[in-house]
Amino acid sequence: MINQIVEHATDQSATLQHATEAAAEHGESGVGFILHHILAHPVIHLPTIYGVDFSITNHVIMMWIISAVLVLSFGIAFRKPSLVPRGLANALESLVLYIRDDVILPTLGHNARAYAPYLLTAFFFIMLCNLAGLVPYGATATGNIAVTGTMAIMTFIVVQVAGVRKHGVLGYLKMFSPPGVPFLLQFIMVPVEVISMITKHFALAIRLFANMIAGHITILALMSIIFIFKNWLIAPFPLAIILFSSLLEILIALIQAYVFTILSAVFISASLASEH
């Protein structure tokens, strides 16, 4: 693990030369270097249609790699599912079991079976996207607001579908006006409920995005200290803190995947609930 982090650090210092060039572009040296490192770069240029740039960025490539890894590892491990798993199947199963037993079943209960596939996919996808940013040459796709926004929209769609499937369209819309509230107050309550429905998913996107990007910004900023001081002797101090931050980032990567999954499960169960 330490090796990995050191490599990560060296990888990042290698891009520092890059940063000086980027600094010229962006004007301010530190911010430019950090932004250059965090933002997505197009790898394969594709045409822009109706103002949407369909270029494949490094974040998209990372998502593809992660998806391939997930499909391959699960496909190989569970080609013939056995009641007594071994090896890779055992390792993957322990994670699946953890999410199923500690996240999905307690919040969704008997509805778990229908929504488990989405929640499990979201968990593994986000977890690997988060961790991929800590791997040398990796990029954090979940440090991209477009990616986390899409994930939040997915949860939003699942939540709406769950509510409509459970209560019907009208029944579901009725849930936005809480019962037992005076009629006039409904003019306030309904917008509040609608806004709350949107903000909680918006927060889902921002939470994941900000958590992922904050760690990187911290590490890169600490790295910049060495170059601001232009002194070798100062290096051990930022490096020590970078090591610590990198370890913390591993923790945060796992926690945020877990948080996203459990919040999605909670939102789904809220829209499945008969009364608010």
Added chain:
Amino acid sequence: MELMTPSGGTIFWTTVTFVILLLLLGKFAWRPILAMLDERESRIRESLQQAEKARIAAQQTLAEQDQILEAARKEAQEFLAKSRKSAEITKEEIIKKAGTEAEALITKARREIEMSRDKAMEDIRDLAVELSMNATAQLIGKSLDAKDHQALIDDSLTKLGKLN
């Protein structure tokens, strides 16, 4: 700021990637895994229930066996006591019978002895009469008539009676 503006292309690609991933994993991972987990859980639950059943059955069998054993022990004890009692009775009977038999034998023997003695007495008496008769005949040289005989016999008898 570029950092906070979501790019439409990335949204598109993320959606495509995630939906495909969801479908693939749903088919190849979650369905078999969740089915397997359910099956394993039901298998474990069944096994536990079966074990519980088996335990109860074993306990019942054990209790039954204990009961049977207890009954057998009781029976054996009763049998033993009964046979001991009957043996005691038989013993006493045998002893009693032996006692009476011995008594009978003794009386019979005694009677026989008495009879033999009486007979011997008679024989001796007869012999004595004959002997004395012979001796007298020889002594007197003449034969005595029946009257004399009788007188002599009576005489001898009284003498013998005195001897006796």
